[in-house]
Every structure is written in structure tokens, then in C-alpha cells.
Amino acid sequence: MTAPIPLPKTLEEHRQYLHDVVKLKLHFLHGWLQRHPEESFVDALRNRVDIYRKTDINPVGLNPPNITWEEPAWLALEKQAAAIYAACLDDVDAFERQAFAVFQPSIDARCERDYHDRSTRNGYQCGCLRHNPQAVDGNGRRTLTFHIANFLSPESFFDYPGYVRDSFRRLLDIAEKDFQADHIGTGTWLNSLPKWLVYFPQEWLDNMGPADHDVKWHYGFWGQFLTARQTLNYKYAQILRDTGQMPYFRKSSYCTIEAMRKKIATL
Numbered sequence: 001m002t003a004p005i006p007l008p009k010t011l012e013e014h015r016q017y018l019h020d021v022v023k024l025k026l027h028f029l030h031g032w033l034q035r036h037p038e039e040s041f042v043d044a045l046r047n048r049v050d051i052y053r054k055t056d057i058n059p060v061g062l063n064p065p066n067i068t069w070e071e072p073a074w075l076a077l078e079k080q081a082a083a084i085y086a087a088c089l090d091d092v093d094a095f096e097r098q099a100f101a102v103f104q105p106s107i108d109a110r111c112e113r114d115y116h117d118r119s120t121r122n123g124y125q126c127g128c129l130r131h132n133p134q135a136v137d138g139n140g141r142r143t144l145t146f147h148i149a150n151f152l153s154p155e156s157f158f159d160y161p162g163y164v165r166d167s168f169r170r171l172l173d174i175a176e177k178d179f180q181a182d183h184i185g186t187g188t189w190l191n192s193l194p195k196w197l198v199y200f201p202q203e204w205l206d207n208m209g210p211a212d213h214d215v216k217w218h219y220g221f222w223g224q225f226l227t228a229r230q231t232l233n234y235k236y237a238q239i240l241r242d243t244g245q246m247p248y249f250r251k252s253s254y255c256t257i258e259a260m261r262k263k264i265a266t267l
Helices: 013-037 041-047 072-087 094-115 161-179 204-208 219-225 234-243 259-262
Strands: 129-132 136-138 141-148 183-188 251-256
Touching: 013 041, 013 094, 013 219, 013 234, 041 072, 072 094, 129 161, 141 161, 141 251, 161 183, 161 259, 183 204, 183 219, 183 259, 204 251, 204 259, 219 234, 251 259
Parallel strands: 141 183
Antiparallel strands: 129 141, 136 141, 183 251
């Protein structure tokens, strides 16, 4: 019996997701700063987690090309949150609760706009993949870096291996014809996930770099907390809360286009 197709996320479910993920980020932020006292609250808030982009202070899409951190409305929220952190150094739950209350009105004000925003689809030339605007030369290879997104939501692209295969075929064609590249590569938490790695040749595994523990705000780290329906992955979120560590750390790898073509031909 075929499983029913999941329903798309509702507006209220999106609001709940925004609340849940921002609370998770605040919980993580407190632990990160406890482990890295040399780092300022402001730097960590801006660079380790993604909260600004989810507020109404963000005037554009989900991933603006530039951020004006000196926007007075943002600075006011940042200042309040920093004061709460200073008062809650030994109480992560109090920090999470009180700091979320600071950001919540602006998050709620943006919620419907955020729900309908499709700007992240821009630039995805190859199904679930997009490539950087330029290939990079180095170490005797010319590499085109790519990025991944799930545009089959509420379903997962993992349920459609042919779609993933065809996305890679398009990427490889573009890499060779338009960029004269001989390698592809990416850095993502997915490189720690076994069901992602089945799409790649042994060469990809052999070239895999170490786990990156220098957590940044973007989906290369935080994408693992999204389900196929774009709601919070509560299982992974609880692991982060319990351990202070990402369930899957970002890793980088690369392989030749030739090896990748041979691999996807078997899929």
C-alpha cells in the first residue's frame, strides 16, 4: 500500500516552526558562548545562528544578499538579548525564554510574508541543486561548488532518486560545458548522512574532509533541523539540546566529474 502524500505545511505550522527553531538557536547560542567565552554575544548572534533573517526587520527575502546590522530596530533587539544573556549566564532555560520574548513580536510580524516567500528557489538551475557563479582553480583541479535544497516539500527528494540523479546530470553538463570544470564539490551536513552518500563514488568518500565544528548560521549546518515538510525535526533538535552538539556536522568533499557520471549511471 502506497503511503499517502504528506500535506503541505500550514501558516500556523510555519509560525510554530519559526518559534521552535529560534528557541533552539537561542539554546544553542547560550551553550556556544559558555564554551567560547572569548567570543562576543553580538558576534555569535549574527554569525552562529540565523534569527535576523526571520524577523520583520529583514526587508527582503529569506536569504538577503546583504545585511545592515546597524539597523536601529535590530540593534535594539540585539541589546536587549545581550543584557538577558549577561543576567542568565547560569540559566539556559531562562535565557531561551526571555530572549525569545524579545524577538517573537518581530518574528510574528514577518511570519506570513516568510511563509509565502519563494525567493530561495531563485538560482537553482539543476532541480534540487544550484552552482556557484564561478568555478575555482586550485591543487591541479577546476571545481564547481554546488548547493542543495529540497524543492519537493512536503515530500523529500530522497524518495525520488531519479530526480536527484537527473539534477546531478544537469549539474555535470553545466560544469563541463559552461565552466570547463573537471570536479564538483560541496560542504554540507549531508556529507555526514549515509543516505546522501549513496549518490557519490568512492572518490567522494576518499576525499572527505574532517567534521567542521565551527558552526555558522547557514543551512550547511542548520538544514538538518528541517523536515521534508519544512517543520522542525524534533528528534535532531533534542539531540542538540541534550548534547550541545549538532547531530551531523558539516563536511566538505569533491570528486571528478568523470567518476560522478559513472556513479549516477548506476542509480
